[in-house]
Amino acid sequence: xxxxxxxxxxxxxxxLALVFVFAMIMGPGPGVYLVNPGPDHxxxxxxxxxxxxxxxxxxxxxxxxxxxxxxxxxxxxSRDERES
Amino acid sequence: xxxxxVTPPVQLAAIDTGAFQDAAxxxxxxxxxxxxxxxxxxxxxxxxxxxxxxLAGRNQGWIVSALTIMATFFSxxxxxxQPGLVYKEGAAFALFALNVPVAALVVYLxxxxxxxxxxxxxxxxxxxxxxxxxxxxxxLRILVALVGFLYAVPYVVIQLDAGGLVSRTTFPDxxxxxxxxxxxxxGVTVIYIMIGGMRSVAWTDVIQGILLIxxxxxxxxxxIAALGGITEFLEKINKLPAEMLSLPGRxxxxxxxxxxxxxxxxxxxxxxxxxxxxxxYAARSKQDLRRSALLLGIVLAxxxxxxxxxxxxxxxxxxxxxxxxxxxxxxxxxGNSFDQILVVVLKNQVPEVLGGGIGLLLAALVxxxxxxxxxSTADSNLHAMSAVFTRDIYGKLVRPSSSDTERTWVxxxxxxxxxxxxxxxxxxxEDNPDFEPIKLIAEMGLLAIAFSTQLLxxxxxxxxxxxxxxxxxxxxxxxxxxxxxxxxxxxxxxVRGSGSGDAAISFINNISRIIDTGAFxxxANVSVFxxxxxxxxxxxxxxxx
Numbered sequence: 236x237x238x239x240x241x242x243x244x245x246x247x248x249x250x251l252a253l254v255f256v257f258a259m260i261m262g263p264g265p266g267v268y269l270v271n272p273g274p275d276h277x278x279x280x281x282x283x284x285x286x287x288x289x290x291x292x293x294x295x296x297x298x299x300x301x302x303x304x305x306x307x308x309x310x311x312x313s314r315d316e317r318e319s
Numbered sequence: 320x321x322x323x324x325v326t327p328p329v330q331l332a333a334i335d336t337g338a339f340q341d342a343a344x345x346x347x348x349x350x351x352x353x354x355x356x357x358x359x360x361x362x363x364x365x366x367x368x369x370x371x372x373x374l375a376g377r378n379q380g381w382i383v384s385a386l387t388i389m390a391t392f393f394s395x396x397x398x399x400x401q402p403g404l405v406y407k408e409g410a411a412f413a414l415f416a417l418n419v420p421v422a423a424l425v426v427y428l429x430x431x432x433x434x435x436x437x438x439x440x441x442x443x444x445x446x447x448x449x450x451x452x453x454x455x456x457x458x459l460r461i462l463v464a465l466v467g468f469l470y471a472v473p474y475v476v477i478q479l480d481a482g483g484l485v486s487r488t489t490f491p492d493x494x495x496x497x498x499x500x501x502x503x504x505x506g507v508t509v510i511y512i513m514i515g516g517m518r519s520v521a522w523t524d525v526i527q528g529i530l531l532i533x534x535x536x537x538x539x540x541x542x543i544a545a546l547g548g549i550t551e552f553l554e555k556i557n558k559l560p561a562e563m564l565s566l567p568g569r570x571x572x573x574x575x576x577x578x579x580x581x582x583x584x585x586x587x588x589x590x591x592x593x594x595x596x597x598x599x600y601a602a603r604s605k606q607d608l609r610r611s612a613l614l615l616g617i618v619l620a621x622x623x624x625x626x627x628x629x630x631x632x633x634x635x636x637x638x639x640x641x642x643x644x645x646x647x648x649x650x651x652x653x654g655n656s657f658d659q660i661l662v663v664v665l666k667n668q669v670p671e672v673l674g675g676g677i678g679l680l681l682a683a684l685v686x687x688x689x690x691x692x693x694x695s696t697a698d699s700n701l702h703a704m705s706a707v708f709t710r711d712i713y714g715k716l717v718r719p720s721s722s723d724t725e726r727t728w729v730x731x732x733x734x735x736x737x738x739x740x741x742x743x744x745x746x747x748x749e750d751n752p753d754f755e756p757i758k759l760i761a762e763m764g765l766l767a768i769a770f771s772t773q774l775l776x777x778x779x780x781x782x783x784x785x786x787x788x789x790x791x792x793x794x795x796x797x798x799x800x801x802x803x804x805x806x807x808x809x810x811x812x813x814v815r816g817s818g819s820g821d822a823a824i825s826f827i828n829n830i831s832r833i834i835d836t837g838a839f840x841x842x843a844n845v846s847v848f849x850x851x852x853x854x855x856x857x858x859x860x861x862x863x864x
Contacts, residue, residue, distance in 0.1 A: 264575050267566055268566070304617060
């Protein structure tokens with residue numbers, strides 16, 4: 236499923252790091268303005284699956300962060316320990 | 320006038336407050352007795368050496384490591400501050416839960432290297448390792464120790480104070496409930512740290528960590544139940560005004576730039592402070608820290624996002640905040656602090672909604688969990704403060720010839736003395752709410768993470784880059800700490816009154832609304848560290864990691 240070579244390891248590390256940084260920028264960072272209704276919003280509050288959109292946004296990017304952690308745990312971190 | 324009208328709470332529960340207080344008191348007594356028993360057990364298992372007292376023989380497995388790291392990371396802020404800020408600011412503050420996975424990354428990336436180096440070289444405090452890498456400079460050691468104190472002292476005082484606050488909200492009829500709460504928290508904590516050291520602290524943290532996780536989830540369930548179920552909960556919170564469901568929050572104080580930088584620095588600063596650093600040393604292996612990191616990043620963040628954050632939003636539906644003279648304040652039914660929302664919702668809503676016996680027990684259990692969150696952070700910081708003082712100040716500078724046993728006893732005395740001073744300060748504050756030292760400590764507590772973040776450049780260089788030198792490390796740290804100083808109340812007090820001083824205060828206040836304080840100081844720290852290291856001929860050493 237995953238490339239076990241050192242190059243594959245480095246590539247996966249870089250991808251996971253980039254995804255995690257992207258999640259920080261999109262989640263609590265400026266990316267939230269893509270969905271933020273703003274304090275002057277009129278009418279019904281926008282929702283996603285019934286959740287207030289900003290809260291749903293937090294849940295979504297937490298999911299991405301969690302996926303990065305689980306992937307790193309199962310691949311890179313495990314290999315680091317086998318090699319040390 | 321309120322943001323959406325002063326309305327009575329949706330459900331005003333007619334519960335038997337006496338029964339709730341009895342249940343809370345019984346559970347608190349059981350909990351405190353359990354902690355004392357674990358303290359004694361830790362003492363029986365201990366060996367009378369400094370390494371054993373401070374690091375439990377470097378033999379902590381992953382469950383103990385994970386729970387003690389979690390319990391140290393999440394203070395009373397998890398139960399009081401977080402829901403309080405969601406109640407005050409709205410859904411925007413739920414984004415703060417995304418700081419926990421960042422903390423998990425730090426545990427693995429930094430923790431495993433710190434752990435390996437500590438085992439190899441016998442390090443006990445952060446300064447041991449930093450001075451081991453950059454050269455055994457007394458000045459650098461003092462600076463690193465100072466960072467530890469600047470982090471730990473406010474945290475200890477704030478946690479003991481929070482114990483009193485929980486007690487007062489739980490037992491409002493008792494005249495001295497605040498002080499009794501503070502005394503109980505301080506007394507039991509001091510006893511188990513003094514007799515059992517890290518082993519007792521970590522074992523009690525296991526109980527406290529389990530209570531923390533359970534309490535956070537229960538709080539979320541309580542919020543949903545109090546509004547009549549998931550569908551009703553979502554319907555009601557979606558009808559809150561737009562400023563409660565948007566950034567920058569109701570007060571306008573949380574733009575995305577600030578939220579993102581606070582998430583990053585709150586995680587990093589909390590995870591490289593001395594108490595956590597010592598937990599990396601105490602772990603049995605890298606594998607234990609790997610598992611701890613995963614558990615922290617997923618379980619604790621999940622409990623925060625799906626548990627305790629919901630209380631704040633539900634609280635606004637039940638007890639809408641009010642404004643008077645342009646100042647936002649909690650609903651009078653909540654009291655004078657937004658931070659009391661969780662305890663008030665639990666006490667007033669849960670017993671009725673979930674049914675008498677079980678509701679009472681669950682509400683009382685969450686109150687014990689709040690106390691546990693305070694104690695677990697206070698004990699870890701007291702213990703770390705003791706290690707930093709005895710190893711870095713007493714053992715290296717005051718009495719280098721002191722024995723292991725002597726230093727351990729000095730460490731115990733430091734714990735007793737620090738707790739005593741904290742309790743006396745809180746006692747004075749209770750009699751005089753304007754007591755300045757406590758106000759200053761509380762304000763310094765807001766900057767504690769910014770101070771500990773200043774260890775980040777040194778830590779990254781020491782573990783990964785290995786390009787800096789002693790002069791760079793000292794200069795960078797001084798620049799970072801000096802920059803944080805401009806954000807302290809001491810700077811404001813010193814320059815207020817003059818034209819340029821007032822302009823400087825206004826400028827500092829404005830920039831700290833946009834980006835976290837730690838970020839500014841870190842820019843100064845890194846710049847000076849890199850420049851001085853580049854242009855001085857310091858001896859570089861091999862990394863101990």
